[in-house]
Amino acid sequence: MKILVCVKQVPDSWAEKKLSPAKVLDRESADAVLNDLDEYAVEEALRIVEANGGAEAGHTITLLSMGPERAQEALRKGLSMGADAALHIHDGALAGSDALSTSRVLAEAIKKEQPDLILTGTESTDARMSVIPSMISERLELPHLSFAGDVQVDISAGKVVTKRMTDEGVEAMEAPLPAIVTVIEKINEPRYPSFKGIMAAKKKPITQMSLADLGIAPNEVGTGGAWSEVKDFALAPARGAGVKVVDEGSAGSALVEFLAEKRLI
Amino acid sequence: MSKVFVFVDHTNGAVAKTASELLTLARSIGQAHAVIAGTSSDLDAAVPVLNKFGASSITLLESGEINNHPSSAIAIALADLAKSQGAKVILLPSTARGKEIAGRLAVRLESGIITDAIALTPELVSTQSVFGGSTLVHSQIVKGIPVITIRPNAIEPVEAAGSAAIEKVAVAAIITAKITSREPAVRGARPELSEANIIVSGGRGTDGNFAPIEELADALGGAVGASRAATDAGWYPHSHQVGQTGKTVSPALYVACGISGAIQHRAGMQTSKTIVVVNKDPEAPIFDIADFGVVGDLFAVAPQATAGIKARKG
């Protein structure tokens, strides 16, 4: 079985993020890391392989990322957790790509790779759109099992069974392979790369792919090919300094007065 | 006038609050056209609410099966309808389900998509509040039928009585991933977190005792939220987590009790209209965004506030 995991490189979630004068995310101003939520997808891939006879049984895990040069750092992290290989789609023309372009590029790469199972995170911590997996599913006409809090692969039956966990409750779902599964962060506890894993990752292959390799014209993606246009942006007005009281026995009542003044009660 | 499509989310015909918000917004742009997927009885239950919020017309995508699939069948039917009726724009709620459908629609219609908008002008310029509320972005879709998801609670619903023309379109539910069984979540009496007007949240400072949080929420008629420290400890269900890996909320009032205000928590609540904080530590970063902050013990302050609110209500 060939598992492909989509991972995105994002600014560290502890860092302040800002837009650059070119109206795109200023990716140089913050440390770049593997999207926290994608670590769960990498971990789940490792667990699926382990539960099905391991690498000896011929299962492989490939990471796929579209992003700038630095996306390699995120890929190395995934490799050091235990993935076997990585594909890095990197092309100057991709800068400023929107969700339409991103999903198209990733879908084309997936088509080339022909995995049996595609795992993704639920959302990126930078743009937070939470749409790329369903867009890939729509493009490739593959079943999408979203919000998976549990994933079981039945290789002999050629199907994947998940528990979809949302506010509405828990739904048992199944679909034939190949399929796309989006995992939630409750699914597992991602492992820390071991020293051995980090050393091994240095030797694992990261294959570079350009738009030409995927048969996509440069003017169809990036800022120029985008379906949407950022007109302008501004820092949100800072919240005015509020009232701060130290409780000396009556702050609860002062709070009620404040709420009443604001007509919140 | 051009048709502004509104995707109506509902549970067995009980219309989600987001529909009233989207219909209100749609009326400021053109004619509000409500689209609802489900059965005739779902439609019957929904019509009075859709009329109350000024829908000019309603289409039922009729299928007993359609809601058994999370999103693809609805997206196919909705895309066909938008094309045949010449929709000017399609509005959906920025919820898990709304976004799944929106992503698929954008692909099928080869249209641009904007998610989590908090405002939209009649010229279809949207405002997004990004990076945890620190930056406002104005953007516009330049190709296709714009697909835009609107953050719950961003628009104040305004009634406008009407009587919508109704049509029913039978649709096939094309199912690729199937649901084999279902355990619906037990719904308490409190409002749904992402829709709630008032939220009272507890963090590690509760030390596992959410009673004062729940009592204050109930006195205010609000929902209960939690920080990740509280959900990770198993003190409160994950579905109540607010923040980067939980819900993004923007209620009229957010009360944070025993929560320090880590950047990942703020990312989910910073756009709340009024923020109240109760925390023992005067240096806690959450005070930076508080409109009203109390340096104190939540176990003393919250019950006193609850009692005060109850006394006022009589």
Ligand SMILES: Cc1cc2nc3c(=O)[nH]c(=O)nc-3n(C[C@H](O)[C@H](O)[C@H](O)COP(=O)(O)OP(=O)(O)OC[C@H]3O[C@@H](n4cnc5c(N)ncnc54)[C@H](O)[C@@H]3O)c2cc1C
């Ligand atoms: C603040 C901000 C707002 C934006 N708003 C919009 C908008 O409204 N409309 C629009 O079209 N574009 C928008 N963009 C551009 C958008 O971020 C990119 O197109 C992005 O690639 C897709 O969205 P996402 O990161 O939100 O992914 P999500 O849909 O949140 O990601 C879900 C999962 O998909 C996978 N994935 C996502 N991106 C990649 C990747 N590059 N490589 C590998 N796997 C990936 C990961 O597994 C991830 O966990 C915005 C960008 C920013 C910074």
Ligand SMILES: Cc1cc2nc3c(=O)[nH]c(=O)nc-3n(C[C@H](O)[C@H](O)[C@H](O)COP(=O)(O)OP(=O)(O)OC[C@H]3O[C@@H](n4cnc5c(N)ncnc54)[C@H](O)[C@@H]3O)c2cc1C
């Ligand atoms: C990738 C990632 C994603 C994350 N996503 C989220 C998310 O979605 N949501 C989220 O909340 N966090 C998230 N976090 C975690 C976040 O970084 C913080 O660890 C978390 O928010 C802390 O929760 P807390 O404020 O309840 O706990 P703490 O930071 O421990 O704060 C507890 C506060 O309670 C106060 N306190 C203690 N006792 C009392 C008392 N009796 N009365 C009043 N005050 C008291 C203390 O002074 C302190 O300020 C995420 C982290 C990462 C790395």
